Amino acid sequence: MCLSVPAKIAKILPNDMAVVSIDGISLEISIALIEEINVGDFVLVHVGYALAKIDPSEAKRTLQLLQELGSAGQECRS
Amino acid sequence: MKYSDEFRDKTIAQRLARAIDAEVSSQRAYRFMEFCGGHTHAISRYGLEDLLPANVRMIHGPGCPVCVLPASRIDMAIRLVDRPEVTLCVYGDLMRAPGSQGRSLLRAKALGADIRMVYSTLDAIRLAEQSPGRQTVFFAIGFETTTPPTAVMIRIAENMRLKGLSVFCNHVLTPSAMHSILEDPKIRNTGGGPIDGFIGPAHVSTIIGTQAYEPLAEQFEKPIVIAGFEPLDVMQAILMLVRQVNQDRYEVENQYSRAVTREGNRRAKNWMSQVFELREQFEWRGLGFVPNSGLKLNRAYERFDAETRFALHDMPVADNPACECYAILRGAKRPVECKLFGTVCTPQTPVGACMVSSEGACAAYWTYGRVRDEHLRQTS
Numbered sequence: 423m424c425l426s427v428p429a430k431i432a433k434i435l436p437n438d439m440a441v442v443s444i445d446g447i448s449l450e451i452s453i454a455l456i457e458e459i460n461v462g463d464f465v466l467v468h469v470g471y472a473l474a475k476i477d478p479s480e481a482k483r484t485l486q487l488l489q490e491l492g493s494a495g496q497e498c499r500s
Numbered sequence: 501m502k503y504s505d506e507f508r509d510k511t512i513a514q515r516l517a518r519a520i521d522a523e524v525s526s527q528r529a530y531r532f533m534e535f536c537g538g539h540t541h542a543i544s545r546y547g548l549e550d551l552l553p554a555n556v557r558m559i560h561g562p563g564c565p566v567c568v569l570p571a572s573r574i575d576m577a578i579r580l581v582d583r584p585e586v587t588l589c590v591y592g593d594l595m596r597a598p599g600s601q602g603r604s605l606l607r608a609k610a611l612g613a614d615i616r617m618v619y620s621t622l623d624a625i626r627l628a629e630q631s632p633g634r635q636t637v638f639f640a641i642g643f644e645t646t647t648p649p650t651a652v653m654i655r656i657a658e659n660m661r662l663k664g665l666s667v668f669c670n671h672v673l674t675p676s677a678m679h680s681i682l683e684d685p686k687i688r689n690t691g692g693g694p695i696d697g698f699i700g701p702a703h704v705s706t707i708i709g710t711q712a713y714e715p716l717a718e719q720f721e722k723p724i725v726i727a728g729f730e731p732l733d734v735m736q737a738i739l740m741l742v743r744q745v746n747q748d749r750y751e752v753e754n755q756y757s758r759a760v761t762r763e764g765n766r767r768a769k770n771w772m773s774q775v776f777e778l779r780e781q782f783e784w785r786g787l788g789f790v791p792n793s794g795l796k797l798n799r800a801y802e803r804f805d806a807e808t809r810f811a812l813h814d815m816p817v818a819d820n821p822a823c824e825c826y827a828i829l830r831g832a833k834r835p836v837e838c839k840l841f842g843t844v845c846t847p848q849t850p851v852g853a854c855m856v857s858s859e860g861a862c863a864a865y866w867t868y869g870r871v872r873d874e875h876l877r878q879t880s
């Protein structure tokens with residue numbers, strides 16, 4: 423039940439609803455829990471609600487860090 | 501970017517494992533609890549334990565809402581659907597959750613009870629709207645992730661004057677459960693030593709923020725790293741925990757900064773505080789009665805509370821004595837140490853709640869072949 427997926431906002435609808443697409447499949451979800459949202463934003467969808475916005479720059483930073491940590495691991499053994 | 505596949509790269513995972521291996525001290529063991537079922541699931545699914553050095557052990561915590569729901573609450577729901585006027589809406593994972601004496605919602609449904617599986621609280625609203633003459637009850641369960649959606653549902657029901665909708669509330673709070681694990685000396689020291697740190701929940705933390713864990717880290721001097729649910733997230737979090745332990749630090753760190761902030765989701769927290777209040781205590785399977793760990797509807801919304809509306813009472817029941825769920829949920833034992841594991845108890849015929857949800861420790865071990873690996877390890 424805790425599993426949730428990142429999805430891209432495709433369309434904002436009235437009444438705090440939105441359409442997202444997940445791997446090409448469209449789904450109507452509630453955005454009542456999110457303060458500010460735009461088409462193109464990525465959100466975490468859980469039980470039909472957007473729980474949080476995903477911050478693209480933080481995601482990039484983490485990926486970069488993972489690469490660096492990973493390469494340190496490589497050096498250790500070589 | 502898809503924000504999922506990028507965090508599953510096998511080569512980077514292996515390199516991270518080597519980095520962890522290089523930094524652990526061979527002089528000690530590292531015992532980390534992943535609180536959340538989502539992490540348990542990821543660890544089993546991607547075989548992450550096999551990548552870790554032998555002295556780093558992951559303990560599967562109680563963070564699966566279905567697993568920690570005591571049988572008495574399932575019994576209450578079954579008594580509720582005995583009423584002919586009631587339609588019960590539940591999240592799918594709950595259907596097989598064991599009540600007492602082999603009862604489950606699945607069986608109740610087979611015997612004719614009106615039970616509907618829903619994906620979202622919005623489905624419950626739709627159902628209530630379409631069946632004005634009936635009592636539609638939503639079986640609310642989960643941590644701080646599913647709680648705000650329940651709050652939204654109640655507010656919508658209020659605005660729409662949906663008198664036939666109510667909530668059977670079983671929402672529980674993550675920090676209180678972590679507190680109870682850290683406080684109980686029996687739990688702290690069972691099964692080979694204390695817990696050295698926690699991987700903190702991903703999605704719960706998007707709501708409550710990293711600050712919710714700061715008092716815990718401080719009081720118990722344990723590092724807590726909030727991590728995403730992808731395999732690289734988990735591996736990085738383990739490395740961060742190893743470093744904190746090595747450096748004698750006990751901070752709350754945020755690996756999952758792409759979705760979690762220190763403050764959390766202000767709007768969602770607001771929804772929750774408008775609708776819910778703390779229960780004095782709530783029973784958790786595996787942890788017993790934990791003070792201030794459960795939520796119920798507050799005074800203003802009491803009329804939506806199914807427990808009040810239908811005068812439902814909790815009658816505690818003892819769990820199957822052979823089931824080791826209680827020890828597993830506290831990190832004191834592993835699923836394979838249960839005699840019933842894989843024989844009497846399987847996902848098709850769950851005896852304990854840990855086998856019910858795919859996020860439960862026993863089900864995760866079963867599904868992803870941990871049995872075999874465990875067997876290999878013991879015989880090698």
Ligand code: SF4
Pocket residue numbers: 822823824825828835838839840841842845846850851852853854855862
């Ligand atoms: S295998 Fe089944 S009976 Fe054993 S602890 Fe897990 S859920 Fe309980």
